[in-house]
Amino acid sequence: MPARRRPVRAIAVAAGAASLALAVTVPAQAAPHKGAERSVLPTGDGWAAAEGSTTGGSQATPEHVYTVTDRAELIAAFEDAGDAPKIVRIAGTVHGNSDADGTPVGCEAYQQDGYTLEKYLAAYDPAVWGTDAVPSGPLEDARAASAKQQAAAVDVNVPSNTTLVGVGRDATIIGASLQVKNVSNVIVRNITFEDTYDCFPQWDPTDGDQGAWNSEYDNLVVYGSRHVWVDHNTFGDGDRPDAGQPHYFGQVFQQHDGLFDIVRGADLVTVSWNVLKDHDKTMLIGNSDGAGATDRGRLRVTLHHNLFKDVKERAPRVRFGQVDSYNNHFAVSRGSAYGYSYGIGAESKLVAEHNAFTVPAGLDKATILKKWSESSLTAGDNYVNGRRTDLIAVHNAGVPAEQLSEGAGWTPTLRTRTDHPLVVPVLVDLGAGAGKPLGR
16 A cells, blocks of 8 residues: 555645745736836846846836837837837737738738739649749749738847837737847747748748748747847747648648747847747757858857647757757647657757656657757756656667767756756646746
């Protein structure tokens, strides 16, 4: 009898620990976001706390606090007063694909030079065009011109010294790509980002063995910027999931690129308490094996207490970056597409510790890690379905042709706390994402 009681007691202790931690981490309160617009990154909270601080628009004067309800107001707020500290509050739903009054528009609004999808499909059907060359000619030119029109609406540039924060529990940006590009000191919190879709994907019959549709736009891009804190947001595809896309020429008509990418020499970024869900290509840290000149010594990123739910791959895929990924929950539902979680890329220095994975029975745990290039990593104290699992050893046993070596060559120090992986699913699932209390 005592032997049977021990597991039950262990579960009770773990549940008690989770409840205690949750009471501290995710307090119940009626107005969870009061004062959040002037919050700054806590001292020691990941790489964005190094080499100075990340304060966003916390010092904004009253005339530089804006509440916006549509794309035009959002852009005007960002452009007002240059790089002076500013707080931009999202109220309700902002549509990227919209007219001057904020009314949503369809893809037809951007079509140029006679482009239609039907004409494009007819012109570049492999039976007509072949499979040896990327599309060119009048219909491809029309597609590119149409795509340029959409990009002018979808891409929205965020200036330095800005806090972008959602008001209440339902602030949403649909169909816009927020570009944190070549700036510094930006905070993004409490926003649901949905369905940043490309109306005009390009067909490339030379991409892979069977060709592929390639699209633009991520919900959020940190490009060449420093000191960025992204906290308590939700990223997904909304009503246009990848799984529901049609197939043309035998391949999925892919209208989404990534959810959230950190690229082109971006540095000192903390990503905390977000939900990234229901997507294929989720997150890149470093976009190219050939970008060493800009990326070496940069791409220092911390990921903690994020929920990666039913994402197929790139959670994240890392190149060059000195990345600390801890206390995240990776949840895979039965029947959802799954390729891998961590992608180990060129010269990456990934530390993946104290994370929790909840996966269906039968999923090959060797695929949690994927080796893309010769790099080392640290991957200790991770739990899969409640059991401590040596991810590197499991990978090397299951994928003998792609051996991973252990030891990222550095030890993270910028952590405000580390939770036990057994309580991470409870803490993260209840506390991560937009509309949740923002206190630690």
